[in-house]
Amino acid sequence: MRIGIVAPSTPILAGTAERVTAIAAAHYPDAELVFHPQCFLSHRHFAGEDKVRADAFVEVANDPAFDALWFARGGYGSCRIAEDVLARLGPAARDKAYLGYSDAGYMLAGLYRAGFPHLAHGPMPNDLRRDGGDCAVARALSWLTRRDPAALEPSLAAIPAAAFNVTVFSQLLGTALEPELGGHVLMLEDVSEHMYRTDRALFHITGNAGVRKVAGIRLGRCSEIPDNDPDFGASEEEVFRYWCDRSGIPYLGRADIGHDAANKVVPFGGS
Amino acid sequence: MRIGIVAPSTPILAGTAERVTAIAAAHYPDAELVFHPQCFLSHRHFAGEDKVRADAFVEVANDPAFDALWFARGGYGSCRIAEDVLARLGPAARDKAYLGYSDAGYMLAGLYRAGFPHLAHGPMPNDLRRDGGDCAVARALSWLTRRDPAALEPSLAAIPAAAFNVTVFSQLLGTALEPELGGHVLMLEDVSEHMYRTDRALFHITGNAGVRKVAGIRLGRCSEIPDNDPDFGASEEEVFRYWCDRSGIPYLGRADIGHDAANKVVPFGGS
Numbered sequence: 001m002r003i004g005i006v007a008p009s010t011p012i013l014a015g016t017a018e019r020v021t022a023i024a025a026a027h028y029p030d031a032e033l034v035f036h037p038q039c040f041l042s043h044r045h046f047a048g049e050d051k052v053r054a055d056a057f058v059e060v061a062n063d064p065a066f067d068a069l070w071f072a073r074g075g076y077g078s079c080r081i082a083e084d085v086l087a088r089l090g091p092a093a094r095d096k097a098y099l100g101y102s103d104a105g106y107m108l109a110g111l112y113r114a115g116f117p118h119l120a121h122g123p124m125p126n127d128l129r130r131d132g133g134d135c136a137v138a139r140a141l142s143w144l145t146r147r148d149p150a151a152l153e154p155s156l157a158a159i160p161a162a163a164f165n166v167t168v169f170s171q172l173l174g175t176a177l178e179p180e181l182g183g184h185v186l187m188l189e190d191v192s193e194h195m196y197r198t199d200r201a202l203f204h205i206t207g208n209a210g211v212r213k214v215a216g217i218r219l220g221r222c223s224e225i226p227d228n229d230p231d232f233g234a235s236e237e238e239v240f241r242y243w244c245d246r247s248g249i250p251y252l253g254r255a256d257i258g259h260d261a262a263n264k265v266v267p268f269g270g271s
Numbered sequence: 272m273r274i275g276i277v278a279p280s281t282p283i284l285a286g287t288a289e290r291v292t293a294i295a296a297a298h299y300p301d302a303e304l305v306f307h308p309q310c311f312l313s314h315r316h317f318a319g320e321d322k323v324r325a326d327a328f329v330e331v332a333n334d335p336a337f338d339a340l341w342f343a344r345g346g347y348g349s350c351r352i353a354e355d356v357l358a359r360l361g362p363a364a365r366d367k368a369y370l371g372y373s374d375a376g377y378m379l380a381g382l383y384r385a386g387f388p389h390l391a392h393g394p395m396p397n398d399l400r401r402d403g404g405d406c407a408v409a410r411a412l413s414w415l416t417r418r419d420p421a422a423l424e425p426s427l428a429a430i431p432a433a434a435f436n437v438t439v440f441s442q443l444l445g446t447a448l449e450p451e452l453g454g455h456v457l458m459l460e461d462v463s464e465h466m467y468r469t470d471r472a473l474f475h476i477t478g479n480a481g482v483r484k485v486a487g488i489r490l491g492r493c494s495e496i497p498d499n500d501p502d503f504g505a506s507e508e509e510v511f512r513y514w515c516d517r518s519g520i521p522y523l524g525r526a527d528i529g530h531d532a533a534n535k536v537v538p539f540g541g542s
Contacts, residue, residue, distance in 0.1 A: 044504030076467045175478030196347045207446030233315030
């Protein structure tokens with residue numbers, strides 16, 4: 001199978017792509033990885049200008065020769081191009097799988113809203129740079145190439161699910177990218193946010209009428225939390241329980257996702 | 272006139288209250304400032320527990336002996352108590368003026384949504400601690416005591432207006448606090464946010480169907496912007512113009528508001 005890799009947010013290094021390609025060649029010989037040259041471009045904050053990133057995404061998504069589109073990494077930037085990209089996707093784009101997380105969540109949300117059937121929250125090529133990152137890359141490839149059940153977030157059941165970064169999800173609510181998640185288990189993880197910001201984002205998220213229709217919320221890992229001054233005095237689990245309780249959304253426990261090498265795959269809508 | 276001061280977010284120092292009281296006594300002898308003891312409490316991140324902050328706000332707001340409620344300072348915390356407070360406000364609460372900004376925006380938004388007629392975005396007692404902060408405090412008192420036109424944001428005209436912090440406004444959209452701002456000039460300022468975060472918040476704000484009904488957006492000051500790595504490559508004005516242009520919201524220019532001593536008063540709905 002052919003997997004096209006694009007970077008709708010920020011760029012990756014060529015060396016990272018080479019190492020990911022080597023892992024695929026050694027352990028997933030049926031996977032041909034094609035890193036679009038756009039992955040290595042740099043324009044200000046982004047992996048190329050908005051139009052360049054959008055064009056690369058559309059080119060790979062609309063090419064029937066690719067079986068999957070893999071997001072190279074997160075960062076920031078996909079919200080700037082998502083609506084343009086979505087308007088330009090053709091039939092071949094619906095047939096392929098899409099895998100990514102963090103900033104890729106804007107695009108996954110918009111694709112899910114548009115009814116794309118094969119979307120998943122999970123590791124990306126640039127996760128190779130994390131401690132144990134080769135396991136994250138292998139997990140992604142095992143899902144992309146053969147839908148390996150061992151790659152999946154373990155709480156997944158018959159009930160549909162979706163997973164997002166807290167901040168990304170907060171910022172797409174009410175926009176043209178907001179997906180319909182009624183009846184879904186909503187898994188949320190976060191990184192590099194002060195606890196008061198996570199608390200504030202949960203006010204925003206759980207105060208949303210659409211979100212209140214979810215079957216429940218699961219908490220992934222919140223990592224690299226900067227010190228709060230003064231100490232916020234509540235853990236991320238206490239924050240999530242507080243806002244779920246206030247809003248009447250069932251708190252369903254933890255989810256095995258996060259900005260780390262252990263990040264499991266959450267197919268949108270069901271495994 | 273009697274002005275009650277409460278702190279629905281974070282606490283102030285007793286010394287700040289004393290200095291603000293001295294300014295009022297010297298220059299606004301018709302103003303009696305009453306700092307509620309809750310202003311000086313500290314519980315974790317907040318000026319007292321949620322219930323304590325809510326009770327203090329309700330006590331002052333519902334007391335007909337007060338002509339105005341002045342928010343002591345911003346920080347974080349009023350979104351946690353706003354809905355509880357709003358449900359407990361009686362007729363006397365509608366007769367008084369409310370002045371504050373930053374985190375106070377959650378409360379001002381909810382009060383505006385509830386039809387309270389005398390709300391304004393403007394300086395708070397804790398602004399005394401800024402360079403030139405005595406001018407900010409004096410400006411607030413001149414508006415509270417005699418609606419001094421010199422205190423007002425200079426672009427204000429017959430068209431109704433409202434003003435918020437970018438991040439606060441972003442996080443109250445879609446919640447029970449979201450005000451109806453169709454036909455308003457929306458003024459937005461921000462502080463201590465990376466430019467990519469301001470860009471992201473503008474995606475969220477200008478992507479909202481309700482916000483697209485405003486008459487236009489004015490940009491206040493964005494201060495203490497942490498360095499973006501790499502450089503974001505666009506100023507706050509370029510960011511605002513970009514998102515206004517994309518969303519079809521008129522960009523109306525700058526507004527004389529911000530997290531600084533020059534922060535002018537913006538009465539909600541009209542001057």
